[in-house]
Each structure stands twice: as C-alpha cells, then as structure tokens.
Amino acid sequence: MKDGKLKSIYVCSNCGETSPRWMGRCPSCGEWNTMTEDVVMVESKATAAKRSASVATGRVQGQTSLRAERLADISTDEEKSRIVTGIHELDRVLGGGIVLGSVVLLGGEPGAGKSTLLLQLCGAISGSHHVLYVTGEESTRQIKLRANRLRVAQENISLVAETEIDEICGLIEQMRPDLVVIDSIQTMHCSDVSSSAGSVSQVKECSARLLAVAKSCEIPTFIVGHVNKDGAIAGPKVMEHIVDTVLYFEGDKTLPYRILRGVKNRYGSTNEIGMFDMTGTGLTEIENPSQLLLDGRPLGISGNCVACTMEGTRPILSEVQALVTKSGFGTPRRAASGFDFNRTNLLLAVLEKRAGYFFANLDVYINIVGGLDLNETACDLAVCLAMASALMDKPIGDKTIAIGEVGLAGEIRNVTFLENRLREAQRIGFTKAIVPKHSLKQLELSEFSDMELIGVSYIRDAIQAIK
Structure with a gap:
C-alpha cells in the first residue's frame, strides 16, 4: 500500500497547470473554464524526505552513458522510414505514409468511424506487417465481428483487451509489432496514478509512456482520442503537443461523407485532407470529390x-x-x-x-x-x-x-x-x-x-x- 493520502487538485486541461482550488481562469495560460478536478496521491513528509535523499546522490561531472550521432550519418531513406498503407487518402494526409516511430493521435465525434478506419488500416498493411490492436472499450470477439463485416485480412493482426498501460507497454516491447493501435487513450490507466481512467493526469501519463516505447522501439503507434462537447480532444492539451501527428475525423453522422483532416504533422503538410464514404462494408476512398459533390x-x-x-x-x-x-x-x-x-x-x-x-x-x-x-x-x-x-x-x-x-x-x-x-x-x-x-x-x-x-x-x- 502506498504511503500517502488522496487529495483533490484542479488541473488545467490546456496547459497542465495545477491548483489546490477551482478557478474560472487558468493563471498560467489564461484560458477560461479549463480547470478540472483530479484526485492524486500525496506522499507523507517522511516518504518525500527519503526519496529526496536517495535521489540527491549527485552525478560525476563529465560522465554519461549517452552517445550522440552525427546528423550526416543518419539515414533518411523514405522507403525504409515510412510504411505505405495503400489507403491513398490516408497516405496523403500523413505526408506519404506512416513514419517509423511516429505517434499519431486520431480524434473525432462518436460514431464518425475512427475504429473502422484503423481496423481497415490494420487489414491493409497486414499482408507484409504485423499489427497489434489494443482495445479498452470492446472485447476481442466484438473486434472480430467488425473485422468480418469489413472483410479485412486477419492473419497478421493480434488483438488484446487490456487497460493497464504498463502491461501494454511490456507486451509491445516483447512482441515488437510493426504497428500498434490503442483504442482509446481515455480507457487506459496507470497504476502509479491514483486518479480514475480518463482524467487529465491519467491521459497525460499514459500518453507519455506510449510515446517513450514508440520512440525507443521505432514502432509507429495510432492512439484514438475521444472529443469533448467543444470538439477538442478530451484530456490535457499537452497530449497533442507531445505526439507527432494530430488527425481529426470529421463528418455529419447523418451524411455518408467523412473528412480526415490533419491539424498537426511533423512529417508532412497540415493542409491536406482525405475524403471517405461510409458504406455498409466500411470506409471507401473518394478519389474524385468534386464529381461526387x-x-x-x-x-x-x-x-x-x-x-x-x-x-x-x-x-x-x-x-x-x-x-x-x-x-x-x-x-x-x-x-x-x-x-x-x-x-x-x-x-x-x-x-x-x-x-x-x-x-x-x-x-x-x-x-x-x-x-x-x-x-x-x-x-x-x-x-x-x-x-x-x-x-x-x-x-x-x-x-x-x-x-x-x-x-x-x-x-x-x-x-x-x-x-x-x-x-x-x-x-x-x-x-x-x-x-x-x-x-x-x-x-x-x-x-x-x-x-x-x-x-x-x-x-x-x-x-x-x-x-
């Protein structure tokens, strides 16, 4: 059992600033009505003193295990650094394909087709790449039923229903798949953080750990993020800052057309869009949107x-x-x-x-x-x-x-x-x-x-x- 007690704090969903009481306006970034309540574990003074003493051992000046690479020696071969999905509208928005080690955050309204798009993506590249699909909202049987309806290839797709982030990171490091899909980040939780899943601190910590694994193993990762009533991805704004690409899947649920729009992309333009048509067997690409409209x-x-x-x-x-x-x-x-x-x-x-x-x-x-x-x-x-x-x-x-x-x-x-x-x-x-x-x-x-x-x-x- 942890040595400490639970305490309520208020965290700004825009910048991550904390406050012991609620405020209408964040004192750090100046945004209004962004302070949300969170529950954290506060260490006792004795535990904090022991931890400080163990950490404050100092370091030897001039010694490190890090090694730097020359910029000229780093390979930039596009064929080796990107995975071409074959879904041309998605490749267009991503800037030519999925960059190895990149973390992509996909947001959108409920029912827009985020899980459908990612499952079709898994099927499109499963012929030559191994994919790990992690679901926190559905069972593996439900994913299987959707895969059958979408008629996606299933040979190289592995499924797991889990919400503990450390277990997921350990599985990724053990399997070393070519692509990881996390559906969704709001259902994941970290045992080191005492607040409930979906809170600001949980989303921030889980995203940071997934990012560390993706960068160290060079495994591209797609993360599904829910949106709040304002249309922004739920959770702290810092989550959008640490990922490489932020995509929004837009479209009226009463209409069949969907637009995939990039609002942040470190490896391509943010002006490109991809257009899809939602059908009974999944999303189909719209290669000639002018004629269709x-x-x-x-x-x-x-x-x-x-x-x-x-x-x-x-x-x-x-x-x-x-x-x-x-x-x-x-x-x-x-x-x-x-x-x-x-x-x-x-x-x-x-x-x-x-x-x-x-x-x-x-x-x-x-x-x-x-x-x-x-x-x-x-x-x-x-x-x-x-x-x-x-x-x-x-x-x-x-x-x-x-x-x-x-x-x-x-x-x-x-x-x-x-x-x-x-x-x-x-x-x-x-x-x-x-x-x-x-x-x-x-x-x-x-x-x-x-x-x-x-x-x-x-x-x-x-x-x-x-x-």
Missing part, C-alpha cells in the same frame, strides 16, 4: 452557383445554394450552413452598398451541399452571385464557375492557385469561369482554350455577366 445538382434553378476551394494541394468544387424569400417578421432572418455567418452578413452589406441589390426585408439562407465547410475567401464571389441570382430569380449557367474574393469596396481580388482551380473545373466539364480581371495576366490562356474566362473588377460586373 456535384452529382445530382439541380439544373436551371436560380440561387445556385459552383465555387472552388483548395484543401491543401487539392482543388474541390462545391455547390453553393442561396434562398431569398420575403420575411414574415420585423427582423429578417440570416442563416448559413457550411459558410461563415459573419462573412455572409458582410457580403450582403457589400451587395446592398456597392451593387444596389437590397435584402433589408428579405430572409437569406446559404447552404453548402455535401457538408463541406467553405472557409476560404476565394468562395466569396460564388456566394454573392448565388444570392443575387436568388434575388433576381435568374439562373446562373449550369457550366459556370465563379472564383474570387470580394472586398468591402466591391472589388474582386486575386486568389491563390487560380490555375489549379480552373484546371479542375475544366476537367469536370465547366465551360465558363468568372475570375478576377487582374489574374488573367498571370494565366497561360492557351491551357484553357475550352473555357470562356470572364475577368471582372467589381461585383457589379460579375452580376452583369450572369444576366
């Missing part, structure tokens, strides 16, 4: 316009829908799904002030089809044209795309990667593009001989182009 688009209907957003190096076309109706209340309603609400109000003000189209007594609704969020300002022009089209009840051409940022003066400003956006639109079959006039000088017009490029300087010019 535009399938079933109504033709010849007012209030519809196609925009193009860049997700990393990938251009994705998406349909913008606008509906303008007479308001039945004194204050008109404004609603936006998939587009920033404040940006919508800004663009409405520009249309009224600079173009003379008034929405003062009208309800305005904006919807981005497919569940994709258009956070890029390059989609401003498409949203404005959709709202103007809905107001005038005049359809925009079915093969027309609009690309451009709208300023407060009503000017249409340049956007990045315009050539890539136009190539994607031309590949899908669009024949007309409304773009910033200043950008035409930077384009190789011979590449877009099948498209009519209309350069506009102000929002009024763009609206005239669709009349």
Whole structure:
C-alpha cells in the first residue's frame, strides 16, 4: 500500500497547470473554464524526505552513458522510414505514409468511424506487417465481428483487451509489432496514478509512456482520442503537443461523407485532407470529390452557383445554394450552413452598398451541399452571385464557375492557385469561369482554350455577366 493520502487538485486541461482550488481562469495560460478536478496521491513528509535523499546522490561531472550521432550519418531513406498503407487518402494526409516511430493521435465525434478506419488500416498493411490492436472499450470477439463485416485480412493482426498501460507497454516491447493501435487513450490507466481512467493526469501519463516505447522501439503507434462537447480532444492539451501527428475525423453522422483532416504533422503538410464514404462494408476512398459533390445538382434553378476551394494541394468544387424569400417578421432572418455567418452578413452589406441589390426585408439562407465547410475567401464571389441570382430569380449557367474574393469596396481580388482551380473545373466539364480581371495576366490562356474566362473588377460586373 502506498504511503500517502488522496487529495483533490484542479488541473488545467490546456496547459497542465495545477491548483489546490477551482478557478474560472487558468493563471498560467489564461484560458477560461479549463480547470478540472483530479484526485492524486500525496506522499507523507517522511516518504518525500527519503526519496529526496536517495535521489540527491549527485552525478560525476563529465560522465554519461549517452552517445550522440552525427546528423550526416543518419539515414533518411523514405522507403525504409515510412510504411505505405495503400489507403491513398490516408497516405496523403500523413505526408506519404506512416513514419517509423511516429505517434499519431486520431480524434473525432462518436460514431464518425475512427475504429473502422484503423481496423481497415490494420487489414491493409497486414499482408507484409504485423499489427497489434489494443482495445479498452470492446472485447476481442466484438473486434472480430467488425473485422468480418469489413472483410479485412486477419492473419497478421493480434488483438488484446487490456487497460493497464504498463502491461501494454511490456507486451509491445516483447512482441515488437510493426504497428500498434490503442483504442482509446481515455480507457487506459496507470497504476502509479491514483486518479480514475480518463482524467487529465491519467491521459497525460499514459500518453507519455506510449510515446517513450514508440520512440525507443521505432514502432509507429495510432492512439484514438475521444472529443469533448467543444470538439477538442478530451484530456490535457499537452497530449497533442507531445505526439507527432494530430488527425481529426470529421463528418455529419447523418451524411455518408467523412473528412480526415490533419491539424498537426511533423512529417508532412497540415493542409491536406482525405475524403471517405461510409458504406455498409466500411470506409471507401473518394478519389474524385468534386464529381461526387456535384452529382445530382439541380439544373436551371436560380440561387445556385459552383465555387472552388483548395484543401491543401487539392482543388474541390462545391455547390453553393442561396434562398431569398420575403420575411414574415420585423427582423429578417440570416442563416448559413457550411459558410461563415459573419462573412455572409458582410457580403450582403457589400451587395446592398456597392451593387444596389437590397435584402433589408428579405430572409437569406446559404447552404453548402455535401457538408463541406467553405472557409476560404476565394468562395466569396460564388456566394454573392448565388444570392443575387436568388434575388433576381435568374439562373446562373449550369457550366459556370465563379472564383474570387470580394472586398468591402466591391472589388474582386486575386486568389491563390487560380490555375489549379480552373484546371479542375475544366476537367469536370465547366465551360465558363468568372475570375478576377487582374489574374488573367498571370494565366497561360492557351491551357484553357475550352473555357470562356470572364475577368471582372467589381461585383457589379460579375452580376452583369450572369444576366
């Protein structure tokens, strides 16, 4: 039995700062409402004094067992340092594959498909690699049933249902698998920490021990992390700092599409996304998201316009829908799904002030089809044209795309990667593009001989182009 007593402390989930009492604002990082209660074992004064005396033995100056390597002698062979999974959307987000010794934290809403994705990953590489799947939420029989439903290869996949982190680390060091999956970190606990599983101290300690084993044995490790009501991964923020890669699996449970997005990646870009379709037999890759998002688009209907957003190096076309109706209340309603609400109000003000189209007594609704969020300002022009089209009840051409940022003066400003956006639109079959006039000088017009490029300087010019 440990020599000490239990004591309640409050730990900041953002920075790990501790306090003997609850505070609304963390004194270290300044975040509000991040102090959560935790129970720890406090040593007695006698035990602490003995431990301090045993530790304070000193060290001999200039002596160490560490050996440093020359940077020039360290191998960086991509084929040896990465595992290519064969799931191209996952490899894209990871930067080309799984780096040996890396620790990847995967978060997402309940039911998004985190366990499904990782089990399919295990099956994809099991032909040439040995995988250890550690579950703390399900039994091995339940994992077997899911594997049968997903039709994954099972020969080189080992399962264990365990929550004691020291036992898990010992098993990893004994088996030396090529990949480890921990599902999930909130169910793991360390016997040295007296608090319950899922607490800040438990999650922090368990993550640190898994990280130490992964780095020392060069075994890539995937850790599943639950999210709280704010959408952030539950547990201390320091957990996201110590891992190599943080991925979020996004998607509305009512829609089949899922987006894998990297918010931190030491071995690749954080701008890339992977798109999947949730089916009855698991997740399937979406290699042509633009075509999928535009399938079933109504033709010849007012209030519809196609925009193009860049997700990393990938251009994705998406349909913008606008509906303008007479308001039945004194204050008109404004609603936006998939587009920033404040940006919508800004663009409405520009249309009224600079173009003379008034929405003062009208309800305005904006919807981005497919569940994709258009956070890029390059989609401003498409949203404005959709709202103007809905107001005038005049359809925009079915093969027309609009690309451009709208300023407060009503000017249409340049956007990045315009050539890539136009190539994607031309590949899908669009024949007309409304773009910033200043950008035409930077384009190789011979590449877009099948498209009519209309350069506009102000929002009024763009609206005239669709009349």
